[in-house]
Amino acid sequence: MVHRAPIKALAFDVFGTVVDWRSGIARDAAPILARLDRGDIDPHRFADGWRKRYQPALEEVRSGRRPFVILDTLHREALEDLLRHHGVDPAAVDEDTLTDLTHAWHRLDPWPDSVEGLTRLKTRYPIVTLSNGNIALMLEMARHGGLPWDAILGAEVSRVYKPLAESYLATARMLAIDPAELCLVAAHHSDLAAARAAGLQTAYVARPLEYGGRAAPDADAAQDWDFSADTLTQLATELCS
Amino acid sequence: MVHRAPIKALAFDVFGTVVDWRSGIARDAAPILARLDRGDIDPHRFADGWRKRYQPALEEVRSGRRPFVILDTLHREALEDLLRHHGVDPAAVDEDTLTDLTHAWHRLDPWPDSVEGLTRLKTRYPIVTLSNGNIALMLEMARHGGLPWDAILGAEVSRVYKPLAESYLATARMLAIDPAELCLVAAHHSDLAAARAAGLQTAYVARPLEYGGRAAPDADAAQDWDFSADTLTQLATELCS
Numbered sequence: 406m407v408h409r410a411p412i413k414a415l416a417f418d419v420f421g422t423v424v425d426w427r428s429g430i431a432r433d434a435a436p437i438l439a440r441l442d443r444g445d446i447d448p449h450r451f452a453d454g455w456r457k458r459y460q461p462a463l464e465e466v467r468s469g470r471r472p473f474v475i476l477d478t479l480h481r482e483a484l485e486d487l488l489r490h491h492g493v494d495p496a497a498v499d500e501d502t503l504t505d506l507t508h509a510w511h512r513l514d515p516w517p518d519s520v521e522g523l524t525r526l527k528t529r530y531p532i533v534t535l536s537n538g539n540i541a542l543m544l545e546m547a548r549h550g551g552l553p554w555d556a557i558l559g560a561e562v563s564r565v566y567k568p569l570a571e572s573y574l575a576t577a578r579m580l581a582i583d584p585a586e587l588c589l590v591a592a593h594h595s596d597l598a599a600a601r602a603a604g605l606q607t608a609y610v611a612r613p614l615e616y617g618g619r620a621a622p623d624a625d626a627a628q629d630w631d632f633s634a635d636t637l638t639q640l641a642t643e644l645c646s
Numbered sequence: 647m648v649h650r651a652p653i654k655a656l657a658f659d660v661f662g663t664v665v666d667w668r669s670g671i672a673r674d675a676a677p678i679l680a681r682l683d684r685g686d687i688d689p690h691r692f693a694d695g696w697r698k699r700y701q702p703a704l705e706e707v708r709s710g711r712r713p714f715v716i717l718d719t720l721h722r723e724a725l726e727d728l729l730r731h732h733g734v735d736p737a738a739v740d741e742d743t744l745t746d747l748t749h750a751w752h753r754l755d756p757w758p759d760s761v762e763g764l765t766r767l768k769t770r771y772p773i774v775t776l777s778n779g780n781i782a783l784m785l786e787m788a789r790h791g792g793l794p795w796d797a798i799l800g801a802e803v804s805r806v807y808k809p810l811a812e813s814y815l816a817t818a819r820m821l822a823i824d825p826a827e828l829c830l831v832a833a834h835h836s837d838l839a840a841a842r843a844a845g846l847q848t849a850y851v852a853r854p855l856e857y858g859g860r861a862a863p864d865a866d867a868a869q870d871w872d873f874s875a876d877t878l879t880q881l882a883t884e885l886c887s
Contacts, residue, residue, distance in 0.1 A: 544774075554797075556795075579802065
């Protein structure tokens with residue numbers, strides 16, 4: 406039998422784990438692509454292309470080649486790159502449209518079980534974000550979808566992007582608990598692996614629709630996580646019983 | 647008629663404005679003082695003495711003489727100094743008692759109108775903390791009292807203690823709004839004056855019982871604030887109508 410420290414707080418990955426970024430981005434991109442006369446671009450593929458530019462942009466900051474900038478800035482730059490990739494000159498798109506589309510990441514909807522699951526988990530544990538999203542993004546998303554966070558932590562607060570170990574350790578430190586008393590909840594094996602390596606407990610939530618039904622890029626990084634569930638409500642049943 | 651920017655978020659001072667620190671500290675100190683055979687020390691005066699050591703401790707950090715440390719650390723040091731002042735050797739008090747008493751600041755009760763007032767204000771505006779309290783303190787207090795913050799910002803996030811201008815400016819920046827679109831809600835004229843000097847809007851809430859009925863130390867710093875109310879529910883009526 407494995408000995409585990411009592412869990413004193415739950416930290417959540419957000420994009421993909423709590424909210425459905427692909428549908429949300431596609432929904433908000435579709436009318437803008439149509440307005441740009443580019444209805445030929447599949448809005449879900451557009452969302453995939455945007456997300457694909459995410460890790461390389463983060464890596465510039467994680468590597469130290471670039472000083473810390475918030476995710477809104479990286480999202481905006483990636484959008485411009487994506488538009489150019491599709492032969493659209495971002496300079497020809499008006500500023501309000503670019504800003505508004507960048508903020509589509511603030512308006513992503515929760516998965517159907519997220520609000521109930523978080524609400525139940527919150528009755529027993531402090532629930533905080535441990536996302537690479539910046540504070541304004543997380544706050545607006547929480548108000549949009551009714552996500553009842555106790556605190557918004559993560560990249561902008563710790564000034565470190567996941568999966569660097571310090572991102573997990575800083576979050577435990579700010580909560581004044583040991584890393585082993587903090588459990589990361591995520592749909593991504595790579596995130597959980599880094600959290601485990603930093604000493605955190607790990608809870609996997611399956612989100613088979615995150616990539617529209619296709620396998621996640623880190624599907625082969627699965628491990629035997631401390632907890633595993635198909636939904637956040639199921640995780641609540643497991644952790645709160 | 648004064649032109650004001652539309653308010654996009656409310657930032658709250660917490661100690662004294664949202665929670666009653668003097669009663670809470672006295673309540674938790676009383677049994678410990680009795681156990682130390684020091685029932686002769688008035689627990690409300692003990693609370694006053696603790697709070698009095700607050701500004702000089704912060705000033706060490708604000709001045710740059712000392713690197714940033716969280717308020718829990720400053721509270722602990724001030725407690726030890728206060729005990730010595732009363733002739734109690736802190737080294738003779740067990741560690742758990744010292745930690746527990748320091749965490750009395752995490753367990754302060756809201757004023758009677760705070761939860762309803764915040765809940766109503768939150769329906770219209772994002773509500774965040776802009777306190778010198780650290781994240782773990784604010785989070786535990788929020789869960790203890792049911793304070794429905796959208797985000798815990800303030801000193802530990804910005805690494806700056808009020809009333810330095812940067813503490814207010816960093817909070818607006820993290821919310822991605824202009825300082826003029828952020829309104830500080832506080833019971834302290836000195837806090838509001840610094841926020842106004844930094845370009846924020848200001849809302850005063852009277853808390854005549856903060857010092858047990860005695861005048862606040864900054865009572866003579868009153869100005870004509872943008873908003874003024876006797877309770878947070880009254881402020882909600884004023885700002886949400």
